[in-house]
Amino acid sequence: MTHCFGTGGLLTAYFFPSFLPLTISTIRDLIMTTKPTDLTPLIQKRLEPRLRKVLYSAGRSADALGWKIYCVGGSVRDLLLKKDTFDLDILVEEHGLEFARHFAREEKGTLKLYRRFATAMVIMPGGIKVDITTTRGEFYPEPGSLPEVIPGSFEEDIRRRDFTINAMAFSLNRGEFGRLIDLTYGLDDLNAGIIRVLHGDSFRDDPTRIFRAVRFQQRLGFTIEPRTEELMRTAVNLKLFEKVSPERLRHELELIFKEPDPPGAIESMARYDELRFIHPRVSYTDELKAQLYRIRENYAWFRGRFGEESISRFRIYFGALLFSLPEDAIAETGEKFNLSLKFSGQLTGVKRRSEEIVRILSSPEEVAPSQVYSLLHGSDVEILLIIMSRIDSEHLVSRIRRYLTEYRSVTGEVKGGDLKKLGIPPGPEYKKILDKLLFARLDGRVQSREEELNLVTSLVDTHD
Ligand code: ATP
Secondary structure: OOOOOOOOEEEEEOOOOOOEOOHHHHHHHHHHHHHEEEEEHHHHHHHHHHHHHHHHHHHHHHHHOOOOEEEEEEEHHHHHHHHHHEEEEEEOOOOOHHHHHHHHHHHOOOOEEEEHEEEEEEEEOOOOOEEEEEOEEEOOOOOOOOEEEEEEOOHHHOOOOOEEEHEEEEEEOOOOEEEEEEOOOHHHHHHHHHOEEEEOOOHOOOHHHHHHHHHHHHHOOOOOHHHHHHHHHHHHHHHHHHHHHHHHHHHHHHHHHHHHOHHHHHHHHHHHHHHHHHHOOOOOOHHHHHHHHHHHHHHEEEEEEHOOOOOOOOHHHHHHHHHHOOOHHHHHHHHHHOOOHHHHHHHHHHHHHHHHHHHHHHOOOOOOHHHHHHHHOOOHHHHHHHOOOOOOHHHHHHHHHHHHHOHHHHHOOHHHHHHHHOOOOOHHHHHHHHHHHHHHHHHHOOOOHHHHHHHHHHHHHOOO
């Protein structure tokens, strides 16, 4: 790979092996001198026909309007990596929002406009999401703040992106459809499996990129290039992340926890000391590491068993990270990151009882289903998955699994109305009786409505 940048430019761009000055005109020269790579065969072979059709239609629409249009960013990266792409990122020179309106009308899609960021989304009738942006530059009034978006050229738009592998584009216009435009040697980095920022101020401009780096590293199995790694560490040491809002941090964490290997990503975050931005006292120990891997296993089991039931990966992993903090720190961090009060409350409540729960449920002695039920009832599934992973115990796992698959859905047949008919005056006694019936049912002591009614009678008699 040769680098042939001129000197004396206004922009400082970062490429291997060190920072070199780079002007817009030299970038332009580069486009002209870079041997064109035609991605059309790859597009034909790899891209789903529905997506391909969208790209060709977008190109035709932009041609009719005389505007330059590109596919850019993650879609290009994934296409080159031969990974499935589901959504498309499209970039239109100067006229992104007008194009989005026009395209949505032509294709009978649904349009969503995000004016502040000069971006739009068109949801096509088949459900494909097309992100459409206008070429723009950005400047950051202060580190970590949201960028001010200013109109910009194609080159400026590429230069503001996070990593070289995410800064490639290909044209959609007629005559040049499929031509790869790779101003930052992204293809070389993609082939070498490297995550590299585009310039030395990248993490200062937007510290969320520290988390993005870890996410792509984990997802793609790539290496973070040494100088980029050094810049990440500097950004962490300067605590730049403290300037980023908790909402943005939460969003990055949500994305990380959606990746196939959250424990691996958390380990990577710990390596770069990023966990301190959740709470300075979150500490990554061997014990926590083992727990996180158990969570992944138990989560996979739950998904396989209860595919339809919606649970939040964010709550599970975030909850596990917070679990060893003192109660007030859990409450404070929960509030900061917008965890519901109910969930934070459950977390602290279960934490208080966790030693007892784990001790009883991991015991080799027999434990009655009603006891398992009374220890676990009232906790969300996410909390149960955390508890289930606290220690490496088959008894603990199988009892909680049994609770999830059987006990939690057991109900008695006798209801409050039946108790009334039996002449028992309504009041707090009802709950006690119904709980006893449920426990008897769980432990197999009653199996029919009749047996339940007999039990009620004997309970009332004993009570008298
Ligand atoms: P994913 O597959 O996770 O969606 P993606 O690369 O498509 O990955 P998006 O968050 O959808 O990620 O962003 C689309 C593109 O926008 C990226 O490929 C990158 O070029 C650019 N981008 C996104 N976030 C940033 C950021 N924080 N800083 C700079 N560029 C960004």
